[in-house]
Amino acid sequence: xxxxxxxxxxxxxxxxxxxxxxxxxxxxxxxxxxxxxxxxxxxxxxxxxxxxxxxxxxxxxxxxxxxxxxxxxxxxxxxxxxxxxxxxxxxxxxxxxxxxxxxxxxxxxxxxxxxxxxxxxxxxxxxxxxxxxxxxxxxxxxxxxxxxxxxxxxxxxxxxxxxxxxxxxxxxxxxxxxxxxxxxxxxxxxxxxxxxxxxxxxxxxxxxxxxxxxxxxxxxxxxxxxxxxxxxxxxxxxxxxxxxxxxxxxxxxxxxxxxxxxxxxxxxxxxxxxxxxxxxxxxxxxxxxxxxxxxxxxxxxxxxxxxxxxxxxxxxxxxxxxxxxxxxxxxxxxxxxxxxxxxxxxxxxxxxxxxxxxxxxxxxxxxx
Ligand SMILES: NC(=O)c1ccc[n+]([C@@H]2O[C@H](COP(=O)([O-])OP(=O)(O)OC[C@H]3O[C@@H](n4cnc5c(N)ncnc54)[C@H](O)[C@@H]3O)[C@@H](O)[C@H]2O)c1
Ligand SMILES: [Zn+2]
Numbered sequence: 001x002x003x004x005x006x007x008x009x010x011x012x013x014x015x016x017x018x019x020x021x022x023x024x025x026x027x028x029x030x031x032x033x034x035x036x037x038x039x040x041x042x043x044x045x046x047x048x049x050x051x052x053x054x055x056x057x058x059x060x061x062x063x064x065x066x067x068x069x070x071x072x073x074x075x076x077x078x079x080x081x082x083x084x085x086x087x088x089x090x091x092x093x094x095x096x097x098x099x100x101x102x103x104x105x106x107x108x109x110x111x112x113x114x115x116x117x118x119x120x121x122x123x124x125x126x127x128x129x130x131x132x133x134x135x136x137x138x139x140x141x142x143x144x145x146x147x148x149x150x151x152x153x154x155x156x157x158x159x160x161x162x163x164x165x166x167x168x169x170x171x172x173x174x175x176x177x178x179x180x181x182x183x184x185x186x187x188x189x190x191x192x193x194x195x196x197x198x199x200x201x202x203x204x205x206x207x208x209x210x211x212x213x214x215x216x217x218x219x220x221x222x223x224x225x226x227x228x229x230x231x232x233x234x235x236x237x238x239x240x241x242x243x244x245x246x247x248x249x250x251x252x253x254x255x256x257x258x259x260x261x262x263x264x265x266x267x268x269x270x271x272x273x274x275x276x277x278x279x280x281x282x283x284x285x286x287x288x289x290x291x292x293x294x295x296x297x298x299x300x301x302x303x304x305x306x307x308x309x310x311x312x313x314x315x316x317x318x319x320x321x322x323x324x325x326x327x328x329x330x331x332x333x334x335x336x337x338x339x340x341x342x343x344x345x346x347x348x349x350x351x352x353x354x355x356x357x358x359x360x361x362x363x364x365x366x367x368x
Contacts, residue, residue: 001020001021001216002020003018003019003020003023003026003030004018004019004020004219004220004223005017005018005019006019006223006226006227006230007230008142008162008230008233008234009230009234010162010233010234010237011237013162013164015162015163015164015165015166016165016166017142017165017166017168017223017226017230018030018165018166018167018168019168019169019170019219019222019223019226020168020169020170020219021169021170021171021215022169023130023167023168023169024052024055024056024059024105024130024167024169024172025055025056025058025059026059026167027056027059027060027062027063027103027128027130027167028059028060028061028062028063028064028065029062029063030165030167031060031063031101031103031128031164031165031167032101032126032128032164032165033063033064033065034063034064034065034066034099034101035099036064036099037064037065037066038065038066038096038097038099038100038101039065039066039067039068039094039095039096039097039100040060040065040066040067040068040096040100040101040102040103041067041068041070041090041091041094041096041100041101041102041103042056042057042060042067042068042069042070042103042105042130043070043071043072043087043102043103043104043105043106043110043113043114043117044069044070044071044072044104044105044106044110045071045072045073045074045075045078045106045107045109045110046071046072046073046074047074047106048074048105048106048107048110048132049069049071049105049106051132051172051175052105052130052132052172053069053071053105056103056105056130057069060103065101067103068094070087070090070094072087072110072113074106074109075109076109076149078109078110078113079109079112079113079147079148079149080148080149080150081148081150081157083113083148084113084116084117084148087113087114087117088117088120088121091117091121092121096121096122096125097122097125098122098125100125100126101118101125101126101127101128101164102114102115102117102118102121102125102126102127102128103127103128103129103130104118104127104128104129104130104131104141105130105132106130106131106132106133106136107131107132107133107135107136107140107180108131108133108135108136108139108140108141111129111131111136111140111141111146112140112145112146112147112148112155112158113146113148114127114146115127115129115144115146115147115161115163116146116147116148116157116158116159116161118146118161119146119158119159119161120159124161126164127146127161127162127163127164128163128164128165128166128167129141129142129163129165129166129167130166130167130168131166131168132172132173132176133173133176133180133181133184134173134176134180134181134183134184134185134187134188134222135180135183135184135187135268135269137168137170137173137184137222137225137226138184138187138188138191138221138222138225138226138229139184139187139191139225139229141163141166141168142163142166142226142229142230142233143162143229143233144160144161144162144163144233144237145158145160146158146159146160146161147159160237160238162237166226168222168226169215170213170215170216170218170219170222171215173213173215173218174213174215179267180267181213182269182304182305182306183267183268183269183270183273183306184269185210185269185301185304185305185306186250186269186270186272186273186276186301186306187225187269187272188203188221188225188304189203189273189276189297189300189301189304189306190247190249190250190272190276191224191225191228191229192343192344193249193276193293193297193340193343193344193346194228194246194247194249194338194340194344194345194346195228195231195232195246195344195345195346196224196228196344197342197343197344197345198344199221199224199225199228200296200300200343200344202221203221203300203304204299204300204303207300207303207304208303210304211304211305229247232244232246232247242336242348245336245338245348246338246346246347246348247338248338249276249279249338249339249340249346250272250273250275250276250277250279251272251275252275252279252324252327252337252357253274253275253278253279253324253357253360253361254268254271254272254273254274254275254276255271255275255323255324255327256275256320256321256323256324256327256361257271257274257275257310257315257320257361258271259319259320259323260315260316260317260318260319260320260321260323261310261314261315261316261320263316264314264315266310266314266315269306270306270307270310271310273301273306273307273308274307274308274309274310274364276297276301277294277297277298277301277308277309278357278360278361278364279337279339279357279360280293280294280297280339280340281294281360282352282356282357282360283339283340283341283352285356286351286352286356288339288341288349288351288352289339289340289341289342290341290342293340293342293343296343297343309364310364317361317362320361321358321361321362324354324357324358324361325354325358327354336348336349336350337349337350337352337357339352
């Protein structure tokens with residue numbers, strides 16, 4: 001089967017996202033080859049290392065690399081300086097030099113952590129993402145945002161470090177826990193809502209087949225998602241013009257829900273789904289979008305089994321409210337909020353007062 005490819009057209013150095021079966025086994029030819037037998041580190045978590053480490057190791061050996069697998073415990077707790085510190089040391093012990101590369105094999109946690117370590121080791125060495133969660137395949141592995149969490153906040157320390165290539169095998173998703181897969185679908189719906197009305201309709205038509213994780217169907221969907229993210233990233237690689245902010249659709253209320261429900265283990269994608277529906281209701285109420293957007297969003301998310309509300313018993317509303325008010329994007333009581341005037345198109349607006357969002361969060365939770 002032929003691989004699909006999507007190019008991220010960055011001005012200085014474009015890179016290619018390769019999508020299809022056996023992408024890991026073919027890493028030796030898809031990723032930049034080693035110039036002369038250099039050391040490479042595959043950073044994985046224990047789960048992804050166990051599942052896919054051998055295939056990627058073999059693929060890289062064929063490309064002339066001397067790869068070593070380094071694993072960290074699975075979970076967000078690994079995205080910290082306490083884990084990054086020893087990783088830098090491991091790269092040094094393995095003899096990685098400026099011609100070496102770090103391969104991030106796993107979900108967004110591994111991608112952000114390994115990317116951060118690659119961005120800073122020897123002031124930056126090559127980095128290739130090999131995402132294995134749906135969230136990472138459609139979102140976090142493209143765009144170059146890397147970093148770690150601090151006790152004070154998530155993603156507080158980091159860098160922009162664009163990968164040299166992205167290798168995606170949709171077949172890896174077969175082993176992903178159902179809840180993780182479905183949470184990733186929330187970002188798929190987000191991309192469709194902000195940029196591709198045709199994709200939105202295709203998802204509505206094929207929802208049941210999407211849930212079977214048919215790798216060929218997923219390869220097409222992932223490619224369209226990567227193309228959307230790539231085009232936004234190419235126009236605003238380091239989030240300077242504000243353009244890239246449309247990718248935060250649903251994330252203002254989403255982040256507040258994520259904070260408020262963290263103790264109950266809400267996943268990022270689940271919080272974003274709630275956020276998109278809630279933000280779309282505010283936009284429709286203020287006349288900033290077509291009236292049918294909230295219902296169509298909710299219908300598609302539900303067809304894909306993505307929950308669109310949080311139980312009142314599973315969120316600390318005060319914490320959510322405070323998180324919303326402290327949102328770093330809010331300046332002087334208003335914020336540049338992405339809205340979807342009609343499905344398939346997004347724009348930024350400052351016409352939504354923060355109070356409207358706060359009251360929406362309160363209503364939303366009262367109903368749930
Ligand atoms: N850099 C960005 O632009 C960006 C964007 C969005 C999210 N993120 C970050 O991504 C992180 C979340 O990523 P995530 O949702 O991928 O979580 P994750 O990396 O923790 O992976 C979720 C779980 O799935 C397991 N797993 C991964 N692939 C598997 C597979 N194929 N089969 C079975 N199990 C598998 C992992 O071991 C882990 O336990 C957060 O830290 C978030 O901040 C970054
Ligand atoms: Zn997100």
